Amino acid sequence: MAKTDLLQGTLDLLILRILTLGPNHGWGVANRIRQMSRDGLNASQGSLYPALHRLELAGDVRSEMKPSEKNRRARVYTITAAGRRRLEIEHARWQQFALSMRRVLRAE
Amino acid sequence: MLGRLVAYVRGIARRRQVDAQIDDELSFHLQSEIQANVGRGMSPAEARRVALRDLGGLTQTREATRDVRTIWLDVLWSDLRHVVRSLRATPAFTTVALTVLTLSIGATTAIFSVVDTVILRRLPFDESDRLVAVGERNLKDSSTSSLNLAAPQNFLDWRDRQDVFTGLAAVAYAEISLRREGDALPENLRAQRVTADFFSVLRTAPLLGRGFSIDDEVADRAHVAVISYGLWQRRFGGTPAVIGAQLPGQLASFEVVGVMPPGFTYPVDTYVLGAREPIDVWVPYVFSSPDRVRGNSFGYNLHVVGRLRDGVSIEQAQARMDQITASLAAETPRWFTDRVAKVERLHQYVTRGVRTWMVLLLGSVSFVLLIACVNLANLMLVRATTRTRELAVRAALGASRWDLSRALLLESLVLSLAGGTLGVAVAWWGVEILRSAMPAGVPRVANIAVDLRVLAATALAAIVTGITFGLAPVLQFSRPTVANALHQSERTTTVGTRTRWLRAALVVAEVALAVILLVGSGLFLASFARVTTVDLGLDRRDVLTVQVRVLEIPANVQQASQRNRQLLLNVLDRVRAIPGVEVASLLGGGLPLRGDLRTVDFAIPGRDLPRNTDIDSNQISPDYFKAIKVPLLKGRLFIDADSQNAQPVVILNQAAAARYFDHEDALGKIVRLSGIRTVVGVVGNIRHDGPESGWRTQAFVPFAQSRVAGATLVVRTTPGAQRILPAVRQAIWSEFAAPAIPTRIDEGALEDYFDGLVAQRRFNMLLLGLFGLLGLVIADVGIYGVMAYVVTQRTHEIGIRMALGALPSTVLLSVLGGALVYMTIGLVIGVTIAVGLAELVRGFLFEIQPHDPTVYAGVLTVLAMTGLAAAFLPARRAAAIDPLVALRAE
Numbered sequence: 001m002a003k004t005d006l007l008q009g010t011l012d013l014l015i016l017r018i019l020t021l022g023p024n025h026g027w028g029v030a031n032r033i034r035q036m037s038r039d040g041l042n043a044s045q046g047s048l049y050p051a052l053h054r055l056e057l058a059g060d061v062r063s064e065m066k067p068s069e070k071n072r073r074a075r076v077y078t079i080t081a082a083g084r085r086r087l088e089i090e091h092a093r094w095q096q097f098a099l100s101m102r103r104v105l106r107a108e
Numbered sequence: 109m110l111g112r113l114v115a116y117v118r119g120i121a122r123r124r125q126v127d128a129q130i131d132d133e134l135s136f137h138l139q140s141e142i143q144a145n146v147g148r149g150m151s152p153a154e155a156r157r158v159a160l161r162d163l164g165g166l167t168q169t170r171e172a173t174r175d176v177r178t179i180w181l182d183v184l185w186s187d188l189r190h191v192v193r194s195l196r197a198t199p200a201f202t203t204v205a206l207t208v209l210t211l212s213i214g215a216t217t218a219i220f221s222v223v224d225t226v227i228l229r230r231l232p233f234d235e236s237d238r239l240v241a242v243g244e245r246n247l248k249d250s251s252t253s254s255l256n257l258a259a260p261q262n263f264l265d266w267r268d269r270q271d272v273f274t275g276l277a278a279v280a281y282a283e284i285s286l287r288r289e290g291d292a293l294p295e296n297l298r299a300q301r302v303t304a305d306f307f308s309v310l311r312t313a314p315l316l317g318r319g320f321s322i323d324d325e326v327a328d329r330a331h332v333a334v335i336s337y338g339l340w341q342r343r344f345g346g347t348p349a350v351i352g353a354q355l356p357g358q359l360a361s362f363e364v365v366g367v368m369p370p371g372f373t374y375p376v377d378t379y380v381l382g383a384r385e386p387i388d389v390w391v392p393y394v395f396s397s398p399d400r401v402r403g404n405s406f407g408y409n410l411h412v413v414g415r416l417r418d419g420v421s422i423e424q425a426q427a428r429m430d431q432i433t434a435s436l437a438a439e440t441p442r443w444f445t446d447r448v449a450k451v452e453r454l455h456q457y458v459t460r461g462v463r464t465w466m467v468l469l470l471g472s473v474s475f476v477l478l479i480a481c482v483n484l485a486n487l488m489l490v491r492a493t494t495r496t497r498e499l500a501v502r503a504a505l506g507a508s509r510w511d512l513s514r515a516l517l518l519e520s521l522v523l524s525l526a527g528g529t530l531g532v533a534v535a536w537w538g539v540e541i542l543r544s545a546m547p548a549g550v551p552r553v554a555n556i557a558v559d560l561r562v563l564a565a566t567a568l569a570a571i572v573t574g575i576t577f578g579l580a581p582v583l584q585f586s587r588p589t590v591a592n593a594l595h596q597s598e599r600t601t602t603v604g605t606r607t608r609w610l611r612a613a614l615v616v617a618e619v620a621l622a623v624i625l626l627v628g629s630g631l632f633l634a635s636f637a638r639v640t641t642v643d644l645g646l647d648r649r650d651v652l653t654v655q656v657r658v659l660e661i662p663a664n665v666q667q668a669s670q671r672n673r674q675l676l677l678n679v680l681d682r683v684r685a686i687p688g689v690e691v692a693s694l695l696g697g698g699l700p701l702r703g704d705l706r707t708v709d710f711a712i713p714g715r716d717l718p719r720n721t722d723i724d725s726n727q728i729s730p731d732y733f734k735a736i737k738v739p740l741l742k743g744r745l746f747i748d749a750d751s752q753n754a755q756p757v758v759i760l761n762q763a764a765a766a767r768y769f770d771h772e773d774a775l776g777k778i779v780r781l782s783g784i785r786t787v788v789g790v791v792g793n794i795r796h797d798g799p800e801s802g803w804r805t806q807a808f809v810p811f812a813q814s815r816v817a818g819a820t821l822v823v824r825t826t827p828g829a830q831r832i833l834p835a836v837r838q839a840i841w842s843e844f845a846a847p848a849i850p851t852r853i854d855e856g857a858l859e860d861y862f863d864g865l866v867a868q869r870r871f872n873m874l875l876l877g878l879f880g881l882l883g884l885v886i887a888d889v890g891i892y893g894v895m896a897y898v899v900t901q902r903t904h905e906i907g908i909r910m911a912l913g914a915l916p917s918t919v920l921l922s923v924l925g926g927a928l929v930y931m932t933i934g935l936v937i938g939v940t941i942a943v944g945l946a947e948l949v950r951g952f953l954f955e956i957q958p959h960d961p962t963v964y965a966g967v968l969t970v971l972a973m974t975g976l977a978a979a980f981l982p983a984r985r986a987a988a989i990d991p992l993v994a995l996r997a998e
Contacts (some may be wrong), residue, residue: 030137046165046169046172049169055125074131074133074136
């Protein structure tokens with residue numbers, strides 16, 4: 001199955017969704033997206049980090065440096081209350097968008 | 109909204125730190141991905157290549173991630189530039205806002221600095237909350253709730269019998285006059301006599317040398333002294349060799365045994381103990397034999413301080429002192445019936461006299477801050493409304509509510525931080541002025557300065573102010589939808605109802621607050637005016653007083669008295685010859701306006717006066733009444749013939765004559781005070797204790813007919829002739845030829861003593877007057893701003909009205925009428941609140957009721973006149989609108 005590039009703006013939605021499962025670091029988020037989409041979505045990892053930092057500045061996630069295995073330090077992101085609200089809105093918007101797309105494509 | 113603000117600020121604050129961590133974050137990602145790829149069966153080299161590819165290149169990703177942060181900094185920078193540009197585009201608004209902020213924050217900080225130092229701050233001693241004052245209280249005297257000074261023997265008994273304090277120390281005022289050395293005239297040092305435990309109770313050890321021990325309290329030992337850091341530097345050049353050096357007092361030399369650390373002062377209202385400036389020297393209190401008489405009723409001169417033992421509460425200490433008092437009363441029943449010992453926290457004791465006053469200052473200045481905040485909210489509101497269209501366009505172009513709010517919030521923050529910074533400068537300057545204007549006797553005045561705590565409080569005030577008035581426009585704008593706001597262009601004649609109400613409420617609040625501030629100013633102004641115009645019974649202008657005291661303890665009192673009198677009369681002759689002297693006289697006894705008194709027993713032979721009748725006794729040279737311009741009502745003044753060997757005579761004041769001789773003529777009556785004397789004259793009353801006290805019964809006897817150990821030269825000079833002082837001092841020294849006769853002189857002008865008495869009233873009057881003025885200006889600026897805005901908003905409507913035939917005068921009156929409505933509501937609310945608040949300051953007023961109608965009428969007139977004047981400018985502009993221009997302007 002060919003990997004699909006993400007639509008503009010959907011990466012934030014994906015990140016927020018993954019973080020509702022629990023705090024995670026960047027690599028963990030990327031990995032989760034890969035797993036949960038069964039390798040169908042390739043969050044270009046290059047755009048993942050700017051997106052995470054943008055979300056943090058917008059107050060949707062917060063982060064802190066935590067030591068991980070092998071003495072490395074990883075930045076762990078947690079979704080905030082504002083982030084959850086945003087996720088809800090974006091989620092609804094996405095449903096609406098997907099529904100509209102489907103209607104148009106199926107229309108005879 | 110708040111969460112975003114926090115993230116925004118945090119993001120900026122953490123930028124540098126996060127930048128450094130991005131490398132860590134990305135390398136963690138790469139390592140994890142490589143490991144995972146190896147797990148999928150790739151070779152290490154392959155795994156690394158794929159991981160880097162998926163990341164889109166390490167450097168590129170790092171730059172892209174950093175850019176996110178940097179862009180935010182750019183946003184802040186551009187926000188700031190936008191704010192500065194828009195503030196500069198409206199210089200009138202910016203100037204008014206900054207001025208109001210600077211003055212209000214400056215005033216608040218300055219006053220808070222004063223209040224903080226005087227009453228809030230802890231005393232500068234280790235565990236100062238364990239320090240207590242112990243004093244006596246006369247249960248029969250309900251006029252005062254403060255502690256009185258203690259009698260020496262009582263202190264000794266307390267100290268021997270108590271077990272609740274780690275130590276109990278007593279302090280009394282003393283004066284040390286240094287011997288004349290070379291050309292230098294004698295220097296007067298301010299001193300305190302303290303008992304052995306004084307320094308250990310305060311837990312302050314001398315910087316050099318030692319403090320006192322119980323051995324130093326014994327009489328007839330070598331005199332020792334501990335000196336202040338200031339005196340050490342001033343007189344001994346800071347040399348460590350000062351220990352063992354001599355301090356040459358006129359009566360005795362003191363061996364310096366210790367030097368206190370810089371800044372050490374004992375903050376008890378030193379005025380109570382007689383000193384007005386920091387203490388230079390501490391010497392041991394030596395208990396004399398009269399001191400040791402139990403039941404000695406004349407020597408209440410000790411302030412007592414103790415430190416509570418660990419675990420002892422103030423109530424327990426009080427209970428113990430009650431027991432001790434009871435046992436002393438049982439041993440000496442005649443004495444102790446009405447007098448009890450009371451324990452009070454030292455901080456409370458120190459601040460007791462000034463606490464309500466300080467609260468008054470803080471309360472008044474908080475109204476200034478309040479009215480400033482309201483004014484700024486109003487200004488920002490007007491500003492935001494005029495920009496509604498601009499904001500709506502930005503919103504339509506995609507700016508989020510957050511983007512718009514951020515600009516407005518940032519604007520108010522920039523303004524209030526700038527105002528706060530300028531305000532601190534004003535405060536620094538204001539504190540200098542306040543400190544020098546403080547009346548004598550306020551504790552810890554020397555320590556008043558803008559300090560870090562006050563700075564923090566100011567910063568908080570600035571930011572709260574910023575958010576308060578920044579938020580009003582944000583809320584106001586956030587409400588209408590973009591479409592609504594776009595629609596609501598200048599073409600529409602009315603503004604949103606909410607906005608209008610909010611603005612009206614703010615103007616009303618400003619006027620009401622201004623009323624409160626002005627009523628305060630009015631009451632204090634009137635009080636001060638009344639105090640300074642009270643008839644003192646004497647003319648205080650251009651009167652110089654120079655007190656001469658002979659310090660020696662003479663072997664032959666009679667002889668010394670003769671000599672002193674002659675020397676003083678010689679001085680008087682010399683002084684009369686000084687150019688600029690109009691009348692020179694001598695006064696023994698209590699100098700007016702100084703709180704000095706000397707009373708003697710008074711009796712009238714053949715009459716039954718109550719026991720303990722006494723009268724103020726003064727010894728004067730014949731010209732005394734001329735010098736202070738007290739009128740002779742009956743009989744004669746003294747003449748040179750009233751000499752030592754002539755018939756003993758006395759002059760009474762009117763109060764004494766009226767009290768003891770009623771309607772009879774007092775002249776020729778025989779009275780007994782310091783011997784049998786004949787009344788030869790009656791003079792007018794003077795308010796000896798100042799404008800706020802009544803007449804005393806006073807008697808005057810000839811200087812030539814009394815015992816003399818010193819006197820005060822009371823000299824009327826030609827106007828402004830204070831400069832004769834050096835000549836007067838020279839005259840004294842040349843007669844007394846110190847150190848042959850140890851002498852101390854102190855000088856001052858009657859006018860200065862009077863100023864000292866009314867200093868607190870003057871201080872309050874100036875400060876509240878200033879606050880009132882500030883409130884008035886701020887309220888008028890508010891009225892002007894709002895009316896000007898209303899006129900701008902209604903230009904189109906007014907244009908139509910005038911095109912339809914409305915007269916300019918009608919338009920003018922309608923704008924003024926609008927202002928009048930706001931003002932009337934504000935005035936009514938303000939007066940209602942002011943009437944309630946004025947009751948709280950009753951204790952600070954002099955001969956004026958808190959509800960004095962004249963003051964209120966004056967305030968209302970001033971506010972109404974200036975408010976209408978402020979509204980008149982925009983009203984005239986409205987009346988001058990040209991309908992054609994107004995209608996075409998769209």
